[in-house]
Amino acid sequence: MTMIFGVPAAAFYGQLLLGLINGAFYALLSLGLAVIFGLLKIINFAHGAQYMLGAFAAYLLLETLGINYWVALFLAPIIVGAFGVVIERFLLRRITHIDHIYGLLLTFGLALVIQGTFTNWFGVSGSRYPVPEALQGGINLGFMYLPIYRAWIVAVALVVCFAVWFLIEKTKLGGYLRAGTENSALMQAFGVNVPLLVTLTYGFGVGLAALGGVLAAPVYSVSPDMGSNLLIVVFAVVVIGGMGSIVGAILTGLMMGIVEGLTKVYYPEASSVVIFLVMIIVLLVRPSGLFGKGT
Amino acid sequence: MATTETKMTAAQASKQAENRRRYLLYAVLLALALVAPLVAYPVFLMKILCFALFACAFNLLLGYAGLLSFGHAAFLATGGYMTGFLLSNYSITPEVGIITGTLAATVLGTFFGILSIRRQGIYFAMITLALAQMIFFMYLQADFTGGEDGLQGVPRGHLFGIFDLSNNLIMYYFVLAVFLFGFLLIQRTVHSPFGQVLKAIRENEPRAISLGYNTDIYKLVAFVLSAALAGLAGSTKTVVFQLASLGDAHWHMSGEIILMTLVGGVGTLFGPVLGATFVLTLEHQLSQSFLGDWVDVILGVIFVVVVLTFRAGIVGEIQKFMKKNFK
Numbered sequence: 021m022t023m024i025f026g027v028p029a030a031a032f033y034g035q036l037l038l039g040l041i042n043g044a045f046y047a048l049l050s051l052g053l054a055v056i057f058g059l060l061k062i063i064n065f066a067h068g069a070q071y072m073l074g075a076f077a078a079y080l081l082l083e084t085l086g087i088n089y090w091v092a093l094f095l096a097p098i099i100v101g102a103f104g105v106v107i108e109r110f111l112l113r114r115i116t117h118i119d120h121i122y123g124l125l126l127t128f129g130l131a132l133v134i135q136g137t138f139t140n141w142f143g144v145s146g147s148r149y150p151v152p153e154a155l156q157g158g159i160n161l162g163f164m165y166l167p168i169y170r171a172w173i174v175a176v177a178l179v180v181c182f183a184v185w186f187l188i189e190k191t192k193l194g195g196y197l198r199a200g201t202e203n204s205a206l207m208q209a210f211g212v213n214v215p216l217l218v219t220l221t222y223g224f225g226v227g228l229a230a231l232g233g234v235l236a237a238p239v240y241s242v243s244p245d246m247g248s249n250l251l252i253v254v255f256a257v258v259v260i261g262g263m264g265s266i267v268g269a270i271l272t273g274l275m276m277g278i279v280e281g282l283t284k285v286y287y288p289e290a291s292s293v294v295i296f297l298v299m300i301i302v303l304l305v306r307p308s309g310l311f312g313k314g315t
Numbered sequence: 316m317a318t319t320e321t322k323m324t325a326a327q328a329s330k331q332a333e334n335r336r337r338y339l340l341y342a343v344l345l346a347l348a349l350v351a352p353l354v355a356y357p358v359f360l361m362k363i364l365c366f367a368l369f370a371c372a373f374n375l376l377l378g379y380a381g382l383l384s385f386g387h388a389a390f391l392a393t394g395g396y397m398t399g400f401l402l403s404n405y406s407i408t409p410e411v412g413i414i415t416g417t418l419a420a421t422v423l424g425t426f427f428g429i430l431s432i433r434r435q436g437i438y439f440a441m442i443t444l445a446l447a448q449m450i451f452f453m454y455l456q457a458d459f460t461g462g463e464d465g466l467q468g469v470p471r472g473h474l475f476g477i478f479d480l481s482n483n484l485i486m487y488y489f490v491l492a493v494f495l496f497g498f499l500l501i502q503r504t505v506h507s508p509f510g511q512v513l514k515a516i517r518e519n520e521p522r523a524i525s526l527g528y529n530t531d532i533y534k535l536v537a538f539v540l541s542a543a544l545a546g547l548a549g550s551t552k553t554v555v556f557q558l559a560s561l562g563d564a565h566w567h568m569s570g571e572i573i574l575m576t577l578v579g580g581v582g583t584l585f586g587p588v589l590g591a592t593f594v595l596t597l598e599h600q601l602s603q604s605f606l607g608d609w610v611d612v613i614l615g616v617i618f619v620v621v622v623l624t625f626r627a628g629i630v631g632e633i634q635k636f637m638k639k640n641f642k
Contacts, residue, residue, distance in 0.1 A: 057437075062437075063437045063441065114623055115622065115623065118626070121383050121436065121440070122622050124383070124437060125573065125577065125622050126618070126619055126622040128573075128618060129614075129615045129616070129618025129622065130615065130619060132570070132611050132614055132615030132618065133611075133612050133615035133616055133619070134615075135611070136609065136610075136611030136612035140608050140609065140612070249448075252445060252448045252566060253448075255441040255444055255445050256441075256448075258441060259441055259445065292452040293452050293453065296445050296446065296448065296449035297449070299442070299445055300446075303431075303433050303434070303442065304430070307433040308434075
């Protein structure tokens with residue numbers, strides 16, 4: 021059997037793949053957080069709950085209306101994104117003029133409400149969501165067995181991340197977004213409808229979280245608390261990467277997933293805390309984050 | 316000249332009258348606290364006192380230094396576990412256990428503080444939350460915490476080897492003394508020159524720096540003091556309930572203490588006490604009603620409503636009202 025640093029190759033690559041999948045979710049979620057933070061200057065504490073809503077939307081669409089995975093992949097982010105638009109329009113907009121820390125507190129309250137409601141409806145034990153037929157099974161790559169759905173998650177996440185990067189950095193709409201991040205008052209003076217832009221941005225970021233939820237539904241069990249612990253890890257990822265750049269958020273997410281996966285191979289006891297340890301080291305060595313500019 | 320003198324004496328007189336009113340209020344509240352266990356269930360009152368101290372400690376940081384910590388549960392749990400572990404395994408008196416627990420939280424607070432004050436605002440909140448989550452996972456895996464079960468049946472013992480704390484009434488007066496110690500320490504800190512500098516940092520940190528203050532040291536000291544008092548609350552709580560559990564280390568607890576402080580009034584002395592009383596009473600009432608499963612949802616709704624319409628909190632709104640109408 022081939023060994024890599026004293027570990028069987030199959031186990032090594034298996035954990036690397038799991039790490040890459042986790043990293044894909046970290047990247048998607050921290051990307052959404054960064055997009056929202058850029059324009060609204062708030063940290064969306066409901067992001068984990070909205071990721072969970074995405075998974076539940078897919079689950080409920082299948083259970084009640086028989087709508088399949090492929091449609092849900094588009095429909096669920098739109099439904100949850102629309103919910104985000106309502107939240108921005110009727111709640112977050114009222115507190116734009118005060119300290120942005122209140123945005124964090126308000127979205128924390130929302131997260132409690134959403135998670136609590138779903139816990140009452142569905143209980144804490146998770147529900148299963150089947151892997152779509154076309155993505156079942158796996159391929160033997162010779163050095164490891166690759167389940168197709170897991171490869172699919174990584175591929176979709178990478179494509180979506182690239183698309184978002186392209187949208188923000190290379191299109192006119194993205195130009196507005198970046199300009200609004202720099203100076204939204206000036207944008208308004210130039211005749212851009214900034215409040216609308218803010219609403220849509222929040223909805224978009226929420227939609228990204230929901231997309232992550234749909235992708236996660238077949239691999240993790242769909243449960244009300246699936247988002248809350250994940251979100252705290254994503255916060256650490258955001259601190260490590262800094263929210264200055266889109267590319268930074270994506271790369272840091274993937275990197276931290278891999279670090280976590282490798283820790284599972286060599287020292288499993290530390291795998292739940294390794295990302296926090298990396299955060300501590302980054303804070304000591306480079307407080308503004310790997311890709312951050314200033315504090 | 317004469318007019319300014321009379322003005323000054325008038326101002327002094329009104330200040331004196333205000334002080335007199337304040338001391339009268341303190342005396343009435345203290346009298347109430349002393350007779351409370353004779354009419355209400357002492358264990359619930361002790362719970363309120365522990366959480367009131369916890370909220371006051373948290374408020375020292377948010378209300379006076381302007382730092383939102385989302386990781387204070389870690390200090391509550393550290394104090395609690397340390398005290399619980401010592402009292403369960405060694406024949407020491409409760410006050411030694413509580414002091415050691417508080418010291419453990421102080422050490423952890425120094426570590427958290429050094430790391431987290433390197434960033435500001437929203438990052439500060441995220442860092443403290445992440446660090447506290449790390450501590451949560453460590454306590455989940457460690458042996459001395461009892462994992463998911465926690466430490467149960469911690470003996471209350473005899474205070475100073477003399478007073479039997481298994482008597483709820485004696486226990487109550489001890490907890491009241493601990494609370495008053497913490498509360499008065501915070502009150503003195505806030506009104507000291509140190510507290511004034513903290514407020515200056517809260518209002519405008521670059522300006523405080525330009526005036527020559529090393530703001531990092533001030534923030535760190537405030538953080539450590541806050542963590543120590545949160546640990547004191549946790550240690551005392553463990554002795555009262557004879558239990559230290561993972562729930563104390565969970566992020567949910569950090570959120571709850573923020574809510575208590577926010578509802579009562581951030582940056583007011585009595586706000587956190589009132590907020591803790593309100594939230595705990597509400598939770599207690601709800602858990603016995605048909606809404607028992609909806610406690611989290613209701614707390615979340617209160618969070619949203621307070622942030623949208625009631626940011627000064629109960630005490631803050633009362634102060635505003637008094638200023639407007641009785642000046």
